[in-house]
Amino acid sequence: MASMIFTDCSSSTTSRLLPLARNPLLRGKDGVVLFRRLVTLTPPNFTSYRRTLTLCSSSPSPLTHVTASLATEASATAKIIDGKSIAKQIRDEISVEVSRMKDAIGVVPGLAVIIVGDRKDSVTYVRNKRKACESVGINSFEVRLPEDSTEQDVVKFISDFNDDSSVHGILVQLPLPSHMNEEKILDAVRIEKDVDGFNPLNIGCLAMRGREPMFVPCTPKGCIELLHRSDISIKGKKAVVIGRSNIVGMPAALLLQNENATVSIVHSRTPNAEELTRQADIVIAAVGVPNMVKGNWIKPGAVVIDVGINPVEDAKSSRGYRLVGDVCYEEVVKVASAITPVPGGVGPMTIAMLLTNTLISAKRAHNFE
Numbered sequence: 001m002a003s004m005i006f007t008d009c010s011s012s013t014t015s016r017l018l019p020l021a022r023n024p025l026l027r028g029k030d031g032v033v034l035f036r037r038l039v040t041l042t043p044p045n046f047t048s049y050r051r052t053l054t055l056c057s058s059s060p061s062p063l064t065h066v067t068a069s070l071a072t073e074a075s076a077t078a079k080i081i082d083g084k085s086i087a088k089q090i091r092d093e094i095s096v097e098v099s100r101m102k103d104a105i106g107v108v109p110g111l112a113v114i115i116v117g118d119r120k121d122s123v124t125y126v127r128n129k130r131k132a133c134e135s136v137g138i139n140s141f142e143v144r145l146p147e148d149s150t151e152q153d154v155v156k157f158i159s160d161f162n163d164d165s166s167v168h169g170i171l172v173q174l175p176l177p178s179h180m181n182e183e184k185i186l187d188a189v190r191i192e193k194d195v196d197g198f199n200p201l202n203i204g205c206l207a208m209r210g211r212e213p214m215f216v217p218c219t220p221k222g223c224i225e226l227l228h229r230s231d232i233s234i235k236g237k238k239a240v241v242i243g244r245s246n247i248v249g250m251p252a253a254l255l256l257q258n259e260n261a262t263v264s265i266v267h268s269r270t271p272n273a274e275e276l277t278r279q280a281d282i283v284i285a286a287v288g289v290p291n292m293v294k295g296n297w298i299k300p301g302a303v304v305i306d307v308g309i310n311p312v313e314d315a316k317s318s319r320g321y322r323l324v325g326d327v328c329y330e331e332v333v334k335v336a337s338a339i340t341p342v343p344g345g346v347g348p349m350t351i352a353m354l355l356t357n358t359l360i361s362a363k364r365a366h367n368f369e
């Protein structure tokens, strides 16, 4: 019955991005809507996709179990890049390094996380970060501030963590409440502890040849790590990044370029987005529009990394919603040579890279090789 589950993305059957008031990820405990949208980019050229979102199931369940299955038959399916298991492998490696450091110099890496408000998705991500720290032996410190806190409240905690030598990484969970100036708050994090890699100096160094950033932002770093660990070569390849956010799209493009790919960025004002994407050997989709990238956008044999994590209504799911990527998985899996699923692709790598950056920071602070 797989054909019934995996409906054609280009069919007229529609599924809906969760409307504001009913989106459980955006509601506070009392049902008050905390934020307008989970995804931040609302490109005008992409709005038609929102209106005609097709029932492109996010749940690639039969395929995700087939770890690293290669296309063998006429109805070829891509190799599934299993982010969950690669992230686990990375956590195991970090664990070993954390113990080695503790045994050698008595230092345990520490990560401080500040969250403002009680957005459900952010609370989940912060909890997952704490659990991930515990699983590898990294100390975690958490500050949870009410939604109506001031910028000064947040900056005060950042300053304290800046001065605390047991803290090697500081992270402010995004998005922040709308009354806060994100730039001002992120700028308060000392660059040596900016494990999110959001400081403009880090991005500047990433953009310049011969410069090394102190930290690379976690999600794009996770995308590149997935390619490396899946033995997918980047050098000389044509790459297209869809989306140009400061956190993912832009740094992902810079990282691909540093790996000697020829990179194009496709965004809301790109007139021929599909055509450009179809020329790419590697596609990173980070636009925040569910199922936007269809099978006919993809060159046969291309590698597709899906960064999108979009909740769409699903009465059959116990949560009332399911997560779908920016890529129409059921179509693209038949065309690409490798693809990341959602969930279980890039998401788990974001947290694994955060742990990596925290370890790097602690090693650097204590001159430990």
Ligand SMILES: Nc1nc2c(c(=O)[nH]1)N[C@@H](CN(C=O)c1ccc(C(=O)N[C@@H](CCC(=O)O)C(=O)O)cc1)CN2
Binding pocket: 124, 125, 171, 172, 173, 174, 175, 196, 218, 219, 309, 323, 342, 343, 344, 345, 346, 347, 348, 349, 350, 351
């Ligand atoms: N300060 C930061 N804020 C935010 C970042 C960030 O890197 N730094 N990224 C995102 C949220 N995020 C981490 O903070 C994050 C998102 C998703 C996942 C993840 O593992 N997703 C799972 C699905 C989870 C689910 O079922 O709900 C998956 O894709 O498999 C991890 C981290 C915005 N804010």
